Amino acid sequence: MPNGSLDDHIFGLKSKAQPLSWPQRRKIVMGTAKGLAYLHDGIQPAIYHRDIKPTNILLDDEMNAFVADFGLARMMTKGGESHITTKVAGTHGYLAPEYALYGQLTDKSDVYSFGVLLLEIMSGRKALDTSGKSVPHYLITDWAWSLVKIGRTSEIIEERIRQSEANGEMERFVLVGILCSHVMVAFRPQMVEAVKMLDGVAEIPEIPDRPLPFMLHSPSATDKDGYFLASDSVSRPAFSSSEMSM
Template structure:
């Protein structure tokens, strides 16, 4: 599946919804399976975005557990995760469009399934399959949860690696995820991992190009140092981030933990010092 597309936003607010819809149709070339939801439909599905249904919150906005019924033209009652982007937050129109296109054109068992989206007015909402066990971060770092056993940890690491491999080796052109971290790895009822949140994803280099030059984006602690220094993005940047998450998986420590002694606050630095002293 060729994913070549460009995103440009020089539009008034009133024309952005139309542009998003037209761009998705144009780039998708009939391959977009995501449904288009009206805001009122998702209001019903989430019981008016009831806080009791909220299952996640971050700089992007809030995620609610919802239920799609026959009135939404689905064949059966379906439990979903509804991510309502903060209209004043980081993830804007560009990231919204990128995520809809990426998850509509990329399909793999270790990528989250996008069911649909809403672009009514200034609303930007994404509807995903519901994954019962939340994020990897929840299980590694949250208090009150039973620790994951070793086999489950390795299962999650292997599945996440397969998701990255698909993006790097199968997608045409390759896709650089750019935000690989524990909170973006979601887990289904059997703890199978699925990569989520593709708003920062970038099409990788093609032909004789070795990298993509771009503004440095990502999450502190997970970002590859050479990318942070130069802005030159390659699939190896994702591999570095995978290594950081793998360290989290096997140690149970946060990538950045300011509550620890200074020399232990950065997980990667702490591990490197440990190897030097080994």
């Protein structure tokens, strides 16, 4: 694509040379949200992408966003099971907790990933901080939530795009990102609802409190097929080292 991936513009060299403006970020967020809403509700069977992240959002010459790379996607017939239990695949930092822990895949798994992506776009910060030597820190979700909880939502917005005339809209986008990435699946909106909230057509409900910060524990053992095993007694799906990426 003419403008590469979203990752190039928020974390790559292009982000330093010419950071995305607020209108560009808004356009990319809305394009991605509408694309996912179409995959979930506009076609039959529905498609769950399973790997929404900046490198999989491609940009054309007018900065229109396209959801790409359907190598991990799964199809789901409407009216079928409430969720699919499947081997976990995707990228650390963007995986919904219920999917990462128990392999329960629903459209809300993509919603969670979109929420993380949205917070990355608004803050300019990466979803997962792996710079330290300890367990990786879920930077975006924990950090953003801590600021929203004490009424400092505007501080989540990257300083380079803060502008008084658009702060209200930017904060709305941040709150939608917080709601979409809520650790409790029941509190996340459907993508069609998220699009309406972003557009200002639907109100954002009060964001429920969260349980203790969610962290994925490092696996303690590997089975003969190369799958990571859970480190406690809870029944969890195996993590395939070939399908999980950073």
